Amino acid sequence: MSTHDIFAALRARTVAILAELLPELPADSFARVQMEPPRDASHGDMATNGAMVVAKLAKLPPPKLAAQLAERLSALPEVAEAAPAGPGFVNLRLEEGFLRAQVGAVLAAGEAFGDSTLGAGVKVDLEYVSANPTGPMHVGHCRGAVVGDALANLLAKAGYAVTKEYYINDAGAQVQALAWATYWRYLVALLASPAGAEVAGRGPLAGFAASARGREDFEAALGVTLQYGGDYLVPVAEALVARHGAALVPADGGTPTAETLALVQAFAVAEMMAAIREDLALLGVKQEVFVSELGLIKDGKLEQAEALLDAKGLIYTGVLEPPKGKLPDDWEPRPQQLFRASQFGDEVDRPMRKSDGSGTYFANDIANHLHKIERGFAELIHVWGADHAGYVKRMQAVVKALADGQVKLDVVLAQIVRVMRNGEPVRMSKRAGTFVTLRDLLEDLAEMTGSMAAARDAVRFTMLTRKADAQMDFDLDRAVEQSRENPAFYVQYAHARCRSVLRTAGEPADLASAPLEALTDPAELALIRRIAAWPRTVEAAALAREPHRIAFFLHDLAGDFHVLWNKGREDATLRFIRDDEPEATRARLALVAATATVIRSGLQVMGVEAVQEMR
RNA sequence: GGACCCGUAGCUCAGCUGGAUAGAGCGUUGCCCUCCGAAGGCAAAGGUCGAAGGUUCGAAUCCUUUCGGGUCCGCCA
Structure with a gap:
């Protein structure tokens, strides 16, 4: 599926071995064979249920089949050790060299690392x-x-x-109501313009012109009930006046024709869609x-x-x-x-x-x-x-x-999102002057963060930190907070730290070919294991249609990186840049570059820009 | 009355489509941080996965029943 997915690669090996061990089984017997990271890291790097899944069909006790499978798997060059365990699992410990090679694979592929052919162009x-x-x-x-x-x-x-x-x-009662509301605003704008003078005396319009020209006055004059009346229709109405002058007013000054209303409706819808596209663009959509x-x-x-x-x-x-x-x-x-x-x-x-x-x-x-x-x-x-x-x-x-x-x-x-401030839900009340529109929300956050781009990224990341079908509270203060409690910050900070290290090291080239044997610390290997799980995370999230999993993966990845960083603070030999150890430095810089690449790759999926530094 | 979603640690939530001893962050508790990469770090405590049955080698995950929260239920979009 993904050429980078070492789990898929080892699964394929496992299926091939099982097919050799059990030649009498039809090929579809192996569909449920899985290769996964074990829940408990002490079990190794990977675990397969292969023996258990086919044992029944093969009429063999699972532990026996697991032992045979383990023996064959342990002969593979990627595998350091394979052992049967529990009710019939086979646990794999991978050769460290094979694991380290994933760093090179990331750097060779760049942000395309993790791309998959799962969808097969469907x-x-x-x-x-x-x-x-x-x-x-x-x-x-x-x-x-x-x-x-x-x-x-x-x-x-x-x-x-x-x-x-x-x-x-753009069909049905809602947009018809929009057309009427726009027509009201149009009359108001028209009567306030020079072109209005010629029609102000016509029939029912005379009464409306003489009134305060409010919503109720319009409803009384033309005998309709308005559902909308938003101020956002004022510029739309002015544009209508500019284009059509008084031409949209019927000769008797009364109810406009169906054709006129359709024209107004189409015009208003086009304007609304333009506004919506602008709003969406603010969100990066x-x-x-x-x-x-x-x-x-x-x-x-x-x-x-x-x-x-x-x-x-x-x-x-x-x-x-x-x-x-x-x-x-x-x-x-x-x-x-x-x-x-x-x-x-x-x-x-x-x-x-x-x-x-x-x-x-x-x-x-x-x-x-x-x-x-x-x-x-x-x-x-x-x-x-x-x-x-x-x-x-x-x-x-x-x-x-x-x-x-x-x-x-x-x-x-x-599910519904509640916007929270200081632990209290923000009432979506227009009268109270609180958030109603998406633009309001983004502009408020932009004030807090200093830029629209940062506001957009905060919203996008935070919205993806929950399963879509779970209710969520969007905490305004939390979304822009610079602390570990804010996952958006936590992930961005990891990327910024990576970039900071690489800048300090003078942006070394050709890291993809760097020898990696120096990467031996458990924290380094843990980070590599996480990176190696990125391709399968992409596929699982895509299959489940659950983009929030990307946010959780990035949070875990950032955590692994921060742990490594902190170890370097306590143990100077674990720092990324060591003037006395050029070989180790290059290996670590490669790991840092690979980490940054995967973070960028994940943020790209979320539609969030990776920052170069925290300010 | 019915349909759909949710129910997992004190709180907010993950849990890789049925796998091993159920995880993270916050909060709590303890230790570390005069200098070195501290907008912090390390560790511990904390759970009958709402409840009861069932399916099978194996269930937080699937099925049935039930309790609680949410959303919705002919000519509204």
């Missing part, structure tokens, strides 16, 4: 953020954005061909593909999907059972067009059209997924907020139905 579509284009990015979108972006990097490193996608919900819900509808994708499902006999008109427990007040049985989701593992069939015949959001989502499948993706991944958990099964059912089980849909659920 096309994966990763959709994340997908916030409604009705306003700027909210802090609530932050975690999904970071998790999605890091997952994209992770999958790319593991050999998948990843497309980073954003689905724009850049998606490549933006799919428009409205575009899909216009392309007839919904009808296509419907026809496809209908041809498979998966659509029918029916009445759903009422939900159990407390009934909604206005519940009454109504026939709707339903998709047979229950045939694909969902609890009940799901409505595609409302009782009035119009499409549900679910139906548009079906169109979206058909569009993905048509583009040839073998795997679809979503990062969703945990409040969408109930939606997972039905979408998986749809994808199964549309692609006849050939395309897989995975959903990563991101």
Whole structure:
């Protein structure tokens, strides 16, 4: 899988030996054979369950097979010692020379160390953020954005061909409400401009012009209810006035035509998306593909999907059972067009059209997924907020139905983040002037750290220090604190220390070819073992779709490095740079350079910049 | 009523998709730090993995039941 993964290499050796020992077993008998670092380091460098896994099939007692396997493994040049243990494990102690060679492998490969062919170039579509284009990015979108972006990097490193996608919900009631709100702001801006004079006397507009032109005045004048009213629409409205003047006001000064509203809507959505992209850019998130819900509808994708499902006999008109427990007040049985989701593992069939015949959001989502499948993706991944958990099964059912089980849909659920300050949750209240938008959060952190880049890195790292589906508190003070308690700092500090040593040593070249025999201290070997585990960490994290594992690995790696550094403080012979020992110095500098490389490689996955020095 | 997520040390959380004596950080306790690479270091204590059954060589991990916390539940996106 990864050419750098010594665990995969030794596993392959183990499987080959087992196949030789047990020629009568079919090849797939060895699928569950593993080669892992043992939980207890005293057991050695690696352990395999190979004997236990195949013992039953081979009708042999596991310890006996383990003994045979151990004997053969101990003959390998990489292996210093192999011994059967426990219920049938084989523990391996590796030749130190083989371990040290991993340092050279890192330096030869650079940050590509750990790249894997696991994904085999499989096309994966990763959709994340997908916030409604009705306003700027909210802090609530932050975690999904970071998790999605890091997952994209992770999958790319593991050999998948990843497309980073954003689905724009630019159809439906939400954006219609946005259009109305924009139209209100437009009228306000228009009446304040010279162009406003010519229309100020028209019909209902006259009353509005004479009023304070507030939200309620607009609602009263045109008989609509506004859902939004954000100040962020003011510049959008001014741009509308600049482009269209008074042309968007109907002759009677009343309700604008559907065409006008559609125009306003499209304009507002475009502006909102531009703002959202800017917000995402602050976080270092850049998606490549933006799919428009409205575009899909216009392309007839919904009808296509419907026809496809209908041809498979998966659509029918029916009445759903009422939900159990407390009934909604206005519940009454109504026939709707339903998709047979229950045939694909969902609890009940799901409505595609409302009782009035119009499409549900679910139906548009079906169109979206058909569009993905048509583009040839073998795997679809979503990062969703945990409040969408109930939606997972039905979408998986749809994808199964549309692609006849050939395309897989995975959903990563991101739990809510509470922003904390001084141990208290920060209320997300606009009135209180606290964080509402992602930009607010980043700008506040930038003030604390001194730069937007540092704020971005602090947010990204911290967001990845928890499993996505676990709730987390984001402690503002902790996120920028320069202490061991802050994992982001702890890892950055390790990299900065590495760079500091290499700068002091004059940035030596050709470390990849340095002789490494001088690396004998247990702390040095422990660091090398950690580095050697990087490739398998990448693969395991990618398979599990869990980018947080990278953060934990880096924390452990940084810990190993700090331990070594601290030993050098107590024992001068363990310092990296020793003028009297040029050979040892080069070996240690190679190890330091390799450590820095792996840290950078991990930070790259997380989308965090590795710093050269701490300030 | 049902679905999904979570429950692991005092606290915040990992636990490599079923492996050996369950780990880390914080906190606590003890020792070290006038100078040398100290925005610290070393070490110890701390657990019936929410509970009860089951599956098998083997379970924190899988299954069933149950308790607690969260999210959600037809025509909202």
